[in-house]
Amino acid sequence: MFIKKILEQLNIPAQCKRYGLSLWQCPQFLFILMGVIIIASTLTTYAIGTKYIEEPELVALIVLLITAILFIVAAVITRSFERLAEASRMKSEFISIVSHQLRSPLSNLKWAIELLMSGRLGKIEEKQTEYFRILKENSGRMGELVSDLLIVSRIETVRLPLRKDEFSLENLIRELIKEFESFARASNVEIEFKSEANLPKILADPSRIRLVIENLLDNAIRYVKDSGKVKMLLEKRAQNLYFEIKDNGVGIPKEDQKYIFQKFFRSENVLKYQTQGSGLGLYISKAIIERSAGKIGFKSQEGVGSTFWFTLPIK
Amino acid sequence: MKTILFIEDESALQKTFGDILKQEGYEIASALDGEVGLRLAKSQKPDLILLDLILPKVHGFEILKQLKEDRETKEIPIIVLTNLEGISDIDKAIELGATTYLVKAQYTLEEVVEKIKKALGE
Numbered sequence: 001m002f003i004k005k006i007l008e009q010l011n012i013p014a015q016c017k018r019y020g021l022s023l024w025q026c027p028q029f030l031f032i033l034m035g036v037i038i039i040a041s042t043l044t045t046y047a048i049g050t051k052y053i054e055e056p057e058l059v060a061l062i063v064l065l066i067t068a069i070l071f072i073v074a075a076v077i078t079r080s081f082e083r084l085a086e087a088s089r090m091k092s093e094f095i096s097i098v099s100h101q102l103r104s105p106l107s108n109l110k111w112a113i114e115l116l117m118s119g120r121l122g123k124i125e126e127k128q129t130e131y132f133r134i135l136k137e138n139s140g141r142m143g144e145l146v147s148d149l150l151i152v153s154r155i156e157t158v159r160l161p162l163r164k165d166e167f168s169l170e171n172l173i174r175e176l177i178k179e180f181e182s183f184a185r186a187s188n189v190e191i192e193f194k195s196e197a198n199l200p201k202i203l204a205d206p207s208r209i210r211l212v213i214e215n216l217l218d219n220a221i222r223y224v225k226d227s228g229k230v231k232m233l234l235e236k237r238a239q240n241l242y243f244e245i246k247d248n249g250v251g252i253p254k255e256d257q258k259y260i261f262q263k264f265f266r267s268e269n270v271l272k273y274q275t276q277g278s279g280l281g282l283y284i285s286k287a288i289i290e291r292s293a294g295k296i297g298f299k300s301q302e303g304v305g306s307t308f309w310f311t312l313p314i315k
Numbered sequence: 316m317k318t319i320l321f322i323e324d325e326s327a328l329q330k331t332f333g334d335i336l337k338q339e340g341y342e343i344a345s346a347l348d349g350e351v352g353l354r355l356a357k358s359q360k361p362d363l364i365l366l367d368l369i370l371p372k373v374h375g376f377e378i379l380k381q382l383k384e385d386r387e388t389k390e391i392p393i394i395v396l397t398n399l400e401g402i403s404d405i406d407k408a409i410e411l412g413a414t415t416y417l418v419k420a421q422y423t424l425e426e427v428v429e430k431i432k433k434a435l436g437e
Contacts, residue, residue: 103398107419108327114424115331120338143420161402 027084030077034070041066088156096153099146106146109139141276148280151211152263155287162205162291169202169209169241169312170195170234176213177232180221188227189220196235203315204292212288213243215281216308220247222277223270223306240294240311248305257300261286269302285310317435318342320361322352322378323396324370332365335424336431349373356382361391363435366413368397368404376407383412392434396427 016026023029045066049059115121117132124132154160177191184191220230224247233244252260256267263283270277289296289310300306319341321332329345336343344359346352349370356364356378364382368375375395382388392414397404400418408416414434417427 100398103420104325107398108325108331110420111331111424112327115335118424120335147420163402 024076025080025083027077027080030073030080034073034077037066037070037073041070092153092156095149096157099149099153102142102146103150106139106143110136110143113139145278145280148278148284151284152280155284160287160291162208162288164203165206166201166203166315167206168199169243170199172206172210173213173232173234173243176210176217180217183218184221184230187221187224189224189230190228191217191221191230191232193232194234199234199236199241200314202241202312204312205288208288209292209312212285212310215285216245219281219308220245220249220306223247223249225250236314237311240313242309242311244307244309246305246307251302251304251306252298252300253302257298260298261296316340316342317362318344318359319363319365319431320344320346320352320355320359321365322346322349322356322370322375323365323367324348325367331424332427335428339428339432347371349375349378353378353381356388356391357385360388363431364391364393365431366393366395366397368395368399368408376411379408379411379413394430394434 012026012028012032013023015028016023045059045062048062052058113132113136116124117129117136151160173193173195177193180191217230217232224230228248231246233242233246235242250269252267253269256265256269259265260267261282264279265283266277266279286296289312292312294310294312296308296310298306298308319336321329321336321343323329323332323345324347326347329347333343333345344355344361346355350372352364352366352370353373355361366375366378370378375397379393379395382391382393389412393412395408395413395416396419397417398419400420405416415430417430422430
């Protein structure tokens, strides 16, 4: 396993391809090249130096020449690092601009549909309501994706400010269970929640933590096969509150587990059950929990279910 | 009849809110940029102002500041209705004297109407 990882790291052409860079622009390759030149030049200088010991000027000249070559290689490496950083910055900026620009038309659309559906502009037929519902649902999905993308761009540009408010995690969970009631019933899922009595409050950003639990709860219900049970637990462990959510859903295959918190990653086996989903929920959740000084993790077995947990410090 | 001034550059929103607020029995004045908005606020003295932040000509924060500094307009409740959701923007608007701060993506039409009624003390 360890050796395999090293070999993967050493497969430089593959790594460069992943960044979309040619070999001569790829820092990893240039770095190795520079190493080889350094070793070769040291040995050559030594060999030449011992042979032409009577002419020190020549040795000095060779050393000078080699230094110049190394200097150029180093400059190229720096430049290619710059290019990588620039590409990453442009990508974040692109996400940010696109999602900001999408927000206004999406709210216009959302409110216009709501006004039509409210019947305030005239009675609507049953058949029409169905289509309005489709419009509403889909503009809602776009809206969610856009707000997820905005959070991702804030996470990546380190501009995700978090409030520090005192609040009860238990109450927040109970509120969310109420909100998810109809979705759970429609998916034949029973939600159970056990909480230790008299838990202390925590100091964190309630709207962001709400987003984390929403994501976890949504996943747990969404990836249940036919009918299932979602069990949640909240308790005090040392100086932390520990939250756990356990489902008997499709589970995550072993080979996918290491990618599960990566952005845009979606496991092959969930695609069989659910094609919706951006692959951003868990990435966002991890960033929020870690920036709130907590920890997040999971264990899962394909076909049996998954258990996700996180901890948050008490004040 | 109470008057609401809606300062918002999206004409689609002007129409949607115009229709629903008229039905609720309000009179609507609309401004499509910050300059007109500021002028109408001072000349008409509406009962409530719905204010977007990113506006042509004069930014929403500037409008908020000027209206709250003016003795004649400082009592008018102002509801900020925007897509900006940064903590610093929210804090700044409240500090400048906004009654409520609503992020467009997070509220339904009916919820916004409720907030307007509440701010008008109804």
